[in-house]
Amino acid sequence: MFYVSEIQTTAPVVYKTPLQKSVYETLEWLQIPFERVDTDEAVTMEDCASINxxxxxxxxxxxxxxxxxxxxxxxxxxxxxxxxxxGAFSKALEIARVSFAPAESLLEMLGTKVGAATVFSALLDRQNHVQLVFDREVADAAWYGCSDGTTTGYMKIQTADIMKKFLPFVNHAAIVIEV
Known part of the structure; x- marks a missing residue:
């Protein structure tokens, strides 16, 4: 059975990565409330269903x-x-077709491994080399559920806090598309 902890509203006692530490320090600095859970390593959509x-x-x-x-x-x-x-993604942005970036680039540029990609990686993208793109359905949702930069920590935050507090703080603008 997939392990999901009880809901917590404080940062972990021990951080697993520098990005994870930066995430919780930033949320505290910006006074963004969150709920989080610790889990087994989440690798499938079924694992995410338990977190959801x-x-x-x-x-x-x-x-x-x-x-x-x-x-x-x-x-x-x-x-x-x-x-x-x-094709739909590329058409919405009016760019050439894209594919998945190499795992090495994800780790080097955004400080996470495959399965832990998160909007919070913008904390490490100080030169704005990565364009953030949000699906309209996500941008319009009340709640935003994502990784804390690990494959064993997941959180729930108000989407408005991501869009109106976090993204300006990291000097990133998000493009919102419908696909």
């Missing part, structure tokens, strides 16, 4: 994408149950 039930919301799916030349990078945040269609 506990936090009473839906986890987003965060994809790290790039163009063929690996010169343009995108962090696409969409609904967890929505299939990704490269």
């Amino acid at each position: 039930r506990k936090l009473q919301m839906d986890m987003v799916k965060t994809l790290f994408l790039c163009n063929r030349q690996q010169t343009s990078f995108y962090l696409f945040v969409t609904k967890g149950d929505k299939a990704f269609r490269s």
Whole structure:
């Protein structure tokens, strides 16, 4: 059975990555409340379903994408149950078709491994090399559920706090698209 802890409203006692530490320090600084759970390593949509039930919301799916030349990078945040269609994404942004960026680039640029991609990686993208792109359905939702930069920590935050407090703080503007 997939382990999901009880809901907590404070940061972990021990941090697993520098990004995770930065996430919780930033949320405290910005006075953004959150609920979080610790879990077994989440790797499937079924694992996320257990997290969703506990936090009473839906986890987003965060994809790290790039163009063929690996010169343009995108962090696409969409609904967890929505299939990704490269053509629709590219058409909405009026760009050449994209594909999944290499795992090494995700770790190097955004400080996470595959499965832990998160909007909070913008904390590490100080040069704005990665364009944040949100699916309209996610941007309009009341709650935002995501990784804390690990594959064993997940949180629930008001979407408005992500869009109106966090993104301005990290000097990133999000493009909102309908796909």
